[in-house]
Amino acid sequence: MIQLFGINVEISNLIYKTKAITGIALASFVFLMTIVGVFVSKVIIAPISNLVKSAEQATKSERIKYLGDGKKKNEINDLVSAFDNMNNELKENLNEATRQKKQMETILLHMTDGIIAFNIEGKIIHINPAAKTFLGVDNEKTFNEIFDQYNVDINLEKIIYLENWTSSEQKINVEDRTINLFFAPFKNENDRPAGVIVVIQDITEHVKLDTMRKRFVADVSHELKTPITSIMGYADTLLENEVDEEISRKFLERISTEAQRMSRLVSDLLTLSRYDTSKIKTEKTEFDLGELVKYTFDGLDLEMKKKSQTGECFVTSDVPLVFADKNGIERVVLNILTNAIKYTPENGNIKVYVGFVYNDAYIKIIDTGIGIPKDDLDKIFERFYRVDKARTREMGGTGLGLSIAKEILDRNDAMIDIKSEVGKGTEVVIRIPTKQPKNIKEKKTEE
Numbered sequence: 001m002i003q004l005f006g007i008n009v010e011i012s013n014l015i016y017k018t019k020a021i022t023g024i025a026l027a028s029f030v031f032l033m034t035i036v037g038v039f040v041s042k043v044i045i046a047p048i049s050n051l052v053k054s055a056e057q058a059t060k061s062e063r064i065k066y067l068g069d070g071k072k073k074n075e076i077n078d079l080v081s082a083f084d085n086m087n088n089e090l091k092e093n094l095n096e097a098t099r100q101k102k103q104m105e106t107i108l109l110h111m112t113d114g115i116i117a118f119n120i121e122g123k124i125i126h127i128n129p130a131a132k133t134f135l136g137v138d139n140e141k142t143f144n145e146i147f148d149q150y151n152v153d154i155n156l157e158k159i160i161y162l163e164n165w166t167s168s169e170q171k172i173n174v175e176d177r178t179i180n181l182f183f184a185p186f187k188n189e190n191d192r193p194a195g196v197i198v199v200i201q202d203i204t205e206h207v208k209l210d211t212m213r214k215r216f217v218a219d220v221s222h223e224l225k226t227p228i229t230s231i232m233g234y235a236d237t238l239l240e241n242e243v244d245e246e247i248s249r250k251f252l253e254r255i256s257t258e259a260q261r262m263s264r265l266v267s268d269l270l271t272l273s274r275y276d277t278s279k280i281k282t283e284k285t286e287f288d289l290g291e292l293v294k295y296t297f298d299g300l301d302l303e304m305k306k307k308s309q310t311g312e313c314f315v316t317s318d319v320p321l322v323f324a325d326k327n328g329i330e331r332v333v334l335n336i337l338t339n340a341i342k343y344t345p346e347n348g349n350i351k352v353y354v355g356f357v358y359n360d361a362y363i364k365i366i367d368t369g370i371g372i373p374k375d376d377l378d379k380i381f382e383r384f385y386r387v388d389k390a391r392t393r394e395m396g397g398t399g400l401g402l403s404i405a406k407e408i409l410d411r412n413d414a415m416i417d418i419k420s421e422v423g424k425g426t427e428v429v430i431r432i433p434t435k436q437p438k439n440i441k442e443k444k445t446e447e
Contacts, residue, residue: 114128114198117186153170169182220269231255293352294315303341316355316356320361322435323433331408336405362432366427368424371421380402381405
């Protein structure tokens with residue numbers, strides 16, 4: 001019992017010791033945690049808390065200061081507003097610049113004149129389709145390569161640096177066209193030379209018109225000079241010399257003939273001038289074309305008898321009324337018939353047909369005259385053009401009759417076609433639009 005009791009005593013001591021050690025360990029752990037907590041609180045948490053509080057105080061202070069300072073608030077608002085306005089204005093300027101750029105690109109794209117811009121090195125920086133068509137170039141060619149092939153005596157440096165250089169415009173021939181080249185330097189934003197712009201214009205029609213004008217003036221001068229010289233010569237002879245009555249009469253008749261010729265020439269010139277300036281109004285009306293042609297043809301019967309010519313006029317019965325300038329058409333018919341009589345030899349024949357085909361009435365005049373060479377058929381409507389100038393002048397022609405006829409027909413939407421063979425005669429066909437009746441269809445509604 002005692003031993004057992006002894007054992008029991010030892011176990012109790014062991015338990016006590018164990019509890020004592022555990023208590024000491026717990027106390028030590030608590031103490032250690034307390035120390036660590038204090039360290040963490042002072043070293044880590046406290047600075048963070050102070051930083052947060054400082055930030056809150058600073059924010060609060062600035063907010064109070066900002067809200068309390070109205071002047072600073074207004075200044076900031078004005079600054080923000082100014083930036084907004086500047087931003088909006090910048091956007092508008094950019095949009096306007098973009099719009100103008102696109103507009104300029106569209107204009108250059110559809111311009112009939114060619115535009116090429118070269119930089120100071122002679123390289124192409126812009127070229128529109130018209131320029132490519134006129135000169136047959138692409139973006140890879142340089143200034144010298146383009147214009148050297150057309151033998152253009154031009155120098156890029158002279159254009160750029162010599163502002164008073166006068167040879168800045170030249171004309172070249174490209175195939176069957178006349179091209180005008182205009183060279184102009186341009187500068188950059190710093191007002192320094194930046195390159196050359198070349199404007200390319202097709203002036204073929206202008207050259208043709210100028211040539212026609214010069215030829216027209218020369219022809220008029222010649223046509224007026226001839227009768228004037230003749231009149232002055234005969235008049236001086238009558239005044240300076242004593243001539244018998246018979247010669248005097250011949251001279252006076254010649255003077256009268258030349259004066260009449262001048263009168264017809266001036267009259268025809270005035271007529272053409274009125275047509276050119278649109279001073280003659282075309283008054284279209286409905287009239288019977290067959291009746292007009294027959295009346296004009298019968299009026300020339302005496303002229304045909306003088307040359308022992310025979311003539312016939314055929315009018316079909318189903319020709320509708322035409323809608324045109326009656327006086328103008330009468331003048332055209334008279335001119336064509338007069339030419340047929342004039343250039344048909346004695347004992348010749350002239351036939352006239354008036355009919356209707358499709359929507360046009362037509363007049364066909366066929367003669368057995370001297371005819372017109374094939375090479376001259378395309379030119380007979382030109383002013384003062386004559387197949388045989390000497391013979392035409394001798395017969396009193398002005399060389400303007402067919403030109404006037406063509407003008408009249410064009411204004412009446414009419415057409416003229418001439419076929420001829422030398423020595424066999426001429427066929428003239430004139431087509432004039434008819435006045436078609438309006439078909440009014442009435443629609444009936446069935447109830």
